[in-house]
Amino acid sequence: MAGRSSVLSDDTLLSRLDLKLYTLERWLALLSGLAVFALMVLAVISVSGRNFLNQPLPGYVDWIQQAMPLIAFMGISYVQRDGAHIRMDMIVGQLKGRPLHAVELITTLAILLLMVLMVWGSWAHFSRSFDFAAPMWSRDSSFDIGLPLWPAKLLAPVAFFVLCLRLVLQVWGYARAFVEDAVRPVAVPLVEDAATQAAHEAEQMTGAD
Amino acid sequence: ATEWNVSLWGKRRAFTEHVEKLAELVDQKTDGAFTLNISYGGLSQNTENLDGISIGAFEMAQFCAGYHEDKNPSITVLELPFLGVSSLDQERDLSMALYQHPAVVEDLARWNATLLMPSPMPQYNIAGSGEAPTTLESFDGLTVRATGGIGDAMSMLGAVPTSMSASEVRQALDSGVVKAVSFAPHAHMSFGVVETADWWTTNLNPGTVNCPVVVNTDALDALTDEEREALLGSVEEALDHYVDYYENETMAKWWPTLEDRGIEEITYDDSAVESFKEMTAGPAATAWIEKNSGTIPAQELYDFVQDKLTDGQS
Amino acid sequence: MDTIEIGLAVTGGLLVLVLLGMRVAFAAGLAGLIGLIWIFWSKKGYDPAEFSWALTVATKTAGQVPHSKVASQALSLIPTFILIGYLAYYAGLTKALFEAAKRWVAWVPGGLAVSTVFATAGFAAVSGASVATSAVFARIAIPEMLAVGYDKKFAAGVVAAGGTLASLIPPSAILVIYAIIVEQDVGKLLLAGFIPGAFSALVYGTLIIALGLTIKGFGPPVKGFTWRERFVSLPPALPIFFVVFIIILFIYNPFGGDAWGTPTEGGALGAFVVFCMAVWKGMRWREFRDALLETAKLSVMIFTIIWGVLIYVRFLGFADLPGAFSDWITSLNHPPIITLIMILLAYAVLGMFMDAIGMLLLTLPVVYPAVMALNGGEAVTAADSAFGMNAQMCAIWFGILVVKMAEFCLITPPIGLNCFVVAGVRDDISVQDVFRGVTPFFIADGVTIALLVAFPGIVLWLPSLV
Ligand code: NA
Ligand code: NA
Numbered sequence: 001m002a003g004r005s006s007v008l009s010d011d012t013l014l015s016r017l018d019l020k021l022y023t024l025e026r027w028l029a030l031l032s033g034l035a036v037f038a039l040m041v042l043a044v045i046s047v048s049g050r051n052f053l054n055q056p057l058p059g060y061v062d063w064i065q066q067a068m069p070l071i072a073f074m075g076i077s078y079v080q081r082d083g084a085h086i087r088m089d090m091i092v093g094q095l096k097g098r099p100l101h102a103v104e105l106i107t108t109l110a111i112l113l114l115m116v117l118m119v120w121g122s123w124a125h126f127s128r129s130f131d132f133a134a135p136m137w138s139r140d141s142s143f144d145i146g147l148p149l150w151p152a153k154l155l156a157p158v159a160f161f162v163l164c165l166r167l168v169l170q171v172w173g174y175a176r177a178f179v180e181d182a183v184r185p186v187a188v189p190l191v192e193d194a195a196t197q198a199a200h201e202a203e204q205m206t207g208a209d
Numbered sequence: 210a211t212e213w214n215v216s217l218w219g220k221r222r223a224f225t226e227h228v229e230k231l232a233e234l235v236d237q238k239t240d241g242a243f244t245l246n247i248s249y250g251g252l253s254q255n256t257e258n259l260d261g262i263s264i265g266a267f268e269m270a271q272f273c274a275g276y277h278e279d280k281n282p283s284i285t286v287l288e289l290p291f292l293g294v295s296s297l298d299q300e301r302d303l304s305m306a307l308y309q310h311p312a313v314v315e316d317l318a319r320w321n322a323t324l325l326m327p328s329p330m331p332q333y334n335i336a337g338s339g340e341a342p343t344t345l346e347s348f349d350g351l352t353v354r355a356t357g358g359i360g361d362a363m364s365m366l367g368a369v370p371t372s373m374s375a376s377e378v379r380q381a382l383d384s385g386v387v388k389a390v391s392f393a394p395h396a397h398m399s400f401g402v403v404e405t406a407d408w409w410t411t412n413l414n415p416g417t418v419n420c421p422v423v424v425n426t427d428a429l430d431a432l433t434d435e436e437r438e439a440l441l442g443s444v445e446e447a448l449d450h451y452v453d454y455y456e457n458e459t460m461a462k463w464w465p466t467l468e469d470r471g472i473e474e475i476t477y478d479d480s481a482v483e484s485f486k487e488m489t490a491g492p493a494a495t496a497w498i499e500k501n502s503g504t505i506p507a508q509e510l511y512d513f514v515q516d517k518l519t520d521g522q523s
Numbered sequence: 524m525d526t527i528e529i530g531l532a533v534t535g536g537l538l539v540l541v542l543l544g545m546r547v548a549f550a551a552g553l554a555g556l557i558g559l560i561w562i563f564w565s566k567k568g569y570d571p572a573e574f575s576w577a578l579t580v581a582t583k584t585a586g587q588v589p590h591s592k593v594a595s596q597a598l599s600l601i602p603t604f605i606l607i608g609y610l611a612y613y614a615g616l617t618k619a620l621f622e623a624a625k626r627w628v629a630w631v632p633g634g635l636a637v638s639t640v641f642a643t644a645g646f647a648a649v650s651g652a653s654v655a656t657s658a659v660f661a662r663i664a665i666p667e668m669l670a671v672g673y674d675k676k677f678a679a680g681v682v683a684a685g686g687t688l689a690s691l692i693p694p695s696a697i698l699v700i701y702a703i704i705v706e707q708d709v710g711k712l713l714l715a716g717f718i719p720g721a722f723s724a725l726v727y728g729t730l731i732i733a734l735g736l737t738i739k740g741f742g743p744p745v746k747g748f749t750w751r752e753r754f755v756s757l758p759p760a761l762p763i764f765f766v767v768f769i770i771i772l773f774i775y776n777p778f779g780g781d782a783w784g785t786p787t788e789g790g791a792l793g794a795f796v797v798f799c800m801a802v803w804k805g806m807r808w809r810e811f812r813d814a815l816l817e818t819a820k821l822s823v824m825i826f827t828i829i830w831g832v833l834i835y836v837r838f839l840g841f842a843d844l845p846g847a848f849s850d851w852i853t854s855l856n857h858p859p860i861i862t863l864i865m866i867l868l869a870y871a872v873l874g875m876f877m878d879a880i881g882m883l884l885l886t887l888p889v890v891y892p893a894v895m896a897l898n899g900g901e902a903v904t905a906a907d908s909a910f911g912m913n914a915q916m917c918a919i920w921f922g923i924l925v926v927k928m929a930e931f932c933l934i935t936p937p938i939g940l941n942c943f944v945v946a947g948v949r950d951d952i953s954v955q956d957v958f959r960g961v962t963p964f965f966i967a968d969g970v971t972i973a974l975l976v977a978f979p980g981i982v983l984w985l986p987s988l989v
Contacts, residue, residue, distance in 0.1 A: 033812075040791045040795050072829075079827070085547075085548055090937070141279035143277070264584060386784055386785060
């Protein structure tokens with residue numbers, strides 16, 4: 001049921017790098033899926049602890065807050081690779097060839113600009129919570145049981161950095177497609193009309209019943 | 210003209226009256242040349258207000274020390290249980306004195322922040338639903354929303370402290386996730402605890418939270434002498450207004466609220482409170498000093514606070 | 524330029540980026556970041572020497588948003604609700620549900636279509652996402668409807684429309700998102716979705732029966748199930764009700780005692796029960812891994828939009844645009860209810876072109892304060908208010924209306940995601956077919972929305988009990 005990818009590959013360096021990075025991205029996304037599962041287990045422990053042992057899980061909320069960045073950030077590059085972040089493709093859906101690759105190149109460069117700045121900004125956010133001299137290296141802690149926040153804050157710049165690598169590959173891919181006026185460019189998500197895209201989504205829900 | 214952005218949260222309430230007053234006074238004294246733009250939640254999340262000050266995104270902010278003790282270990286000494294503070298004025302003087310202590314100044318300087326004034330809050334007390342804990346023994350097994358030092362103190366009575374943000378408290382109490390809540394009176398009212406509560410403890414007084422207002426040090430230094438004078442010279446008056454407002458507006462609503470809703474007032478005898486204090490205050494202070502001695506002169510700060518309190522009483 | 528003008532200019536720029544096809548999350552983040560730089564730089568009178576200061580402060584301000592906004596307990600409901608939907612599929616719950624609905628209600632005119640609506644409503648009670656619901660039922664329900672002679676356009680339309688129920692009937696990812704943006708109690712909002720969701724299903728069902736009675740050869744009743752067959756079909760579908768029951772018990776205890784916990788815990792516990800069932804039904808690591816990956820994918824899409832838009836919202840806070848907009852709305856010379864209806868119509872138009880979650884996240888920070896101001900403010904009592912309800916109830920009522928509008932958008936052309944999904948599952952049905960088949964449901968949704976506006980009690984009765 002994993003979605004069919006709409007990214008083509010061949011034996012160029014770009015394509016090989018794309019597939020290498022994709023392996024890493026998949027693992028990071030799976031990590032985030034496992035964090036969702038952990039959240040579920042945590043709730044079961046919390047509820048049974050409270051109702052059967054009259055002993056709520058100490059810092060339940062703090063632990064959820066620690067797990068959330070894992071869920072929210074780690075898969076960001078995986079989703080970008082498959083072109084699955086939500087967008088309105090009414091206009092790009094009409095374009096073909098060079099104009100299409102030019103628009104994709106521009107918007108991808110814009111995302112790269114944003115994410116480079118976000119790596120800087122989220123790293124600064126992390127470093128304000130981190131202090132080598134402090135106990136547990138912590139300069140910012142959670143509300144209830146005082147967990148250090150820096151590990152969770154570190155996840156943002158790390159995930160954003162991986163996304164930047166992905167964006168560099170996509171910029172490369174679109175630039176090449178533009179220069180060569182490629183019909184079937186590799187290493188970039190292909191524009192699909194909304195119907196094909198929906199077919200992919202539907203496909204994910206089938207195959208086992 | 211100088212314009213400062215001020216990051217508060219929630220909505221205008223007793224807890225923010227001193228900042229509102231300060232803005233009014235500064236505007237008056239400078240004929241509108243220096244204004245404070247107060248934003249309730251638009252500029253930052255309340256737990257990130259010190260970060261915003263450190264970045265320089267806004268020039269003034271309010272926060273509570275207990276939200277993130279590692280950010281501001283030095284002022285969490287004021288959140289220890291049973292310090293022995295009995296009035297808002299005492300809380301105010303104690304905070305103002307501690308805010309001048311070099312170790313505290315240095316602690317906040319890490320955030321490029323200068324402490325301006327406290328938001329003195331009365332002692333927390335516990336409101337809850339169901340059967341009232343008329344003796345300290347009956348706290349055994351009671352689920353209570355209490356955080357930080359107060360939570361630790363409650364667990365020494367056998368209660369089961371649970372933490373949650375203030376905005377979740379109402380639902381947790383309604384749904385029975387907790388049976389009791391520890392808050393200052395204004396919060397018992399504004400977060401809806403009084404809608405469900407059957408009882409309230411009048412004199413457990415296990416402690417309170419410390420929520421200072423800080424300014425960005427660079428921005429403070431960049432003010433003209435006249436502007437700085439207008440700001441710093443208005444602090445005492447703003448605090449007078451705050452204390453007055455809390456005592457005469459908020460508490461004036463509190464007592465009728467208890468009566469209207471038939472909330473039972475539980476008063477423990479002095480010996481019971483005294484034994485609770487003995488059980489919890491000492492160990493909590495020792496633990497705090499031990500935990501923080503690596504980063505701040507914890508013992509010195511604790512002694513400083515104790516000395517101030519004894520001075521105040523003599 | 525004052526900050527309001529900067530706010531408007533950046534908002535215009537954001538629209539251009541979105542139209543150009545830039546991913547919504549990043550377009551919003553970039554617009555917000557540029558807006559912050561602009562505001563900070565304008566404070567220094569656009570002095571070139573101060574640009575790097577403005578850039579640094581803006582970047583660090585934006586850099587706080589992803590972690591600080593995402594690390595929230597309430598948001599943890601979203602991935603859990605999504606996981607439930609995927610696991611329910613592996614647990615065989617969807618098929619069992621349709622079978623039971625068929626045996627019990629297919630005897631009415633248009634019977635199989637009515638059964639489909641009730642089965643989607645039942646699945647909605649464990650699934651947090653509309654698109655997933657339509658995809659599942661396109662596989663299960665359409666073949667059976669075609670077999671007894673339904674028009675294939677209409678059969679596809681029923682499934683597309685039925686899927687939208689998943690976002691009103693709790694659990695619902697989109698209701699949670701609304702609750703977070705407007706800072707209202709998640710539990711109450713989820714609870715408020717029940718009756719309007721069930722009400723929508725009833726309106727759909729009534730419409731189908733009416734069509735079945737008036738149009739010759741529309742869709743024959745399916746009769747002949749014995750009572751024994753009916754009761755036999757129930758046990759396999761029961762776990763759905765068990766899960767629903769758990770989630771409800773964690774929000775509100777109908778027996779008058781304490782609820783069992785918080786909605787967060789209820790959602791997670793529901794997921795756990797469905798997980799156990801799926802394992803019992805033979806789910807293996809491969810399938811489980813796929814379910815986790817799909818959950819992660821959908822979650823990260825939603826979270827990226829959330830933090831991206833919240834950077835833009837942070838900028839709006841510095842520009843004070845929401846305040847200005849709500850001043851403008853309240854200064855209009857129409858009766859408040861007319862203004863509210865115009866806002867809802869604007870959502871209908873916007874929703875033709877936009878994704879539901881993106882639309883709510885982009886508009887609510889500005890529209891919600893305006894609606895609250897229209898009602899009389901955050902502290903208004905029911906007696907003094909424009910809509911006859913206090914601020915909290917107004918927030919709940921408006922939330923349900925807006926979510927119903929967002930769901931309506933899933934079936935309207937040209938970008939009606941549910942219709943695309945149905946057409947995608949069935950090679951023999953084109954998107955145009957589905958849009959044609961779903962048209963009767965526009966009327967049903969119009970009626971539902973009008974009734975929810977006219978009788979807020981339908982929305983507010985249940986949450987007001989808590
Ligand atoms: Na649902
Ligand atoms: Na649409």
